[in-house]
Amino acid sequence: MLLPESLQSLITALERLPGIGPKSASRLAFYLLRAPEEVAQDLSVALANVKANTAFCRECFNITEAGRVQCEVCESSKRDSTLICVVEEALDVLALERTGGFQGKYHVLQGVLSPIEGIGPDDLKIKELLGRLRDGKLKEVILATNPSYEGEATAMYLQKQIAPMGLKVTRLARGLPVGGDLEYADETTLARAVEGRSEMP
Ligand SMILES: [Zn+2]
Numbered sequence: 001m002l003l004p005e006s007l008q009s010l011i012t013a014l015e016r017l018p019g020i021g022p023k024s025a026s027r028l029a030f031y032l033l034r035a036p037e038e039v040a041q042d043l044s045v046a047l048a049n050v051k052a053n054t055a056f057c058r059e060c061f062n063i064t065e066a067g068r069v070q071c072e073v074c075e076s077s078k079r080d081s082t083l084i085c086v087v088e089e090a091l092d093v094l095a096l097e098r099t100g101g102f103q104g105k106y107h108v109l110q111g112v113l114s115p116i117e118g119i120g121p122d123d124l125k126i127k128e129l130l131g132r133l134r135d136g137k138l139k140e141v142i143l144a145t146n147p148s149y150e151g152e153a154t155a156m157y158l159q160k161q162i163a164p165m166g167l168k169v170t171r172l173a174r175g176l177p178v179g180g181d182l183e184y185a186d187e188t189t190l191a192r193a194v195e196g197r198s199e200m201p
Contacts, residue, residue: 007033059132061108061125063090073097073106080104082139085194086129086158088112088146091183096144099191104142107132112150113157121157129158133165140168142197146181147172159200170197 003011007029014025032040057064057071064071073079073093083104087093093106109124121127133141143158145151159169173196182190 056108056110060106061090061110061128062093062106078103081137083142084129084132084138084140085142085144087144087182088151088154089183092144092146092181095183095185095190096194099187099194101191102194104140109145109154112145112148112154114150124154126158126161130161133162133167138167140170142170142172142194143200144172144182144194147174148181155200169200171200172197 010032011022011025011029014020014028015022017025020028032043053066055064055066055068056062057069057074059070059074062071062073080103084107085096085102085104086107086109087096088109088111090108093108096102096106107125107129109126109129111119111124113119113121113124132138141158141162143155145154145158155171162169172193174193185193
């Protein structure tokens with residue numbers, strides 16, 4: 001091996017991140033090696049803290065502070081428990097909260113189905129979602145996965161699972177950029193997509 005072991009292990013660790021191939025991993029590792037001491041230090045402190053200081057809500061799997069059982073949305077008595085909006089990531093919850101128009105609750109899948117990346121139903125919080133839906137209080141499930149190929153496929157899969165329960169299943173209105181991410185949509189477009197949602201056939 002030509003590289004020192006510590007550098008090689010940094011590259012290997014970076015390669016495990018989504019969207020980072022071997023080339024980007026090497027580039028980032030060499031950048032950190034050359035950068036001022038505090039750049040690497042800040043990153044290592046932030047990495048250590050993020051795991052220690054955050055947790056996932058036990059109800060909806062949104063991000064919350066460490067030590068809390070539920071997130072703010074689940075804890076609030078003002079939210080409509082008959083409506084659940086299913087999203088891919090916690091960042092999508094933030095985007096929808098920014099629109100201020102959604103008063104229901106959320107369920108964060110923590111990813112999307114992706115056969116290419118080997119991500120199947122058991123790798124996502126789908127079992128937990130179906131468990132919540134069986135609770136009986138629910139009237140409508142909004143499938144707000146991204147309008148990408150994986151997002152659509154995940155929504156179709158979920159609809160098949162939910163259909164036998166007799167719940168109303170809706171999908172966000174078109175108008176969101178295809179292939180785009182919910183988290184990057186502007187507030188007005190996103191609010192309109194929620195308002196104009198339609199029942200899945
Ligand atoms: Zn929650």
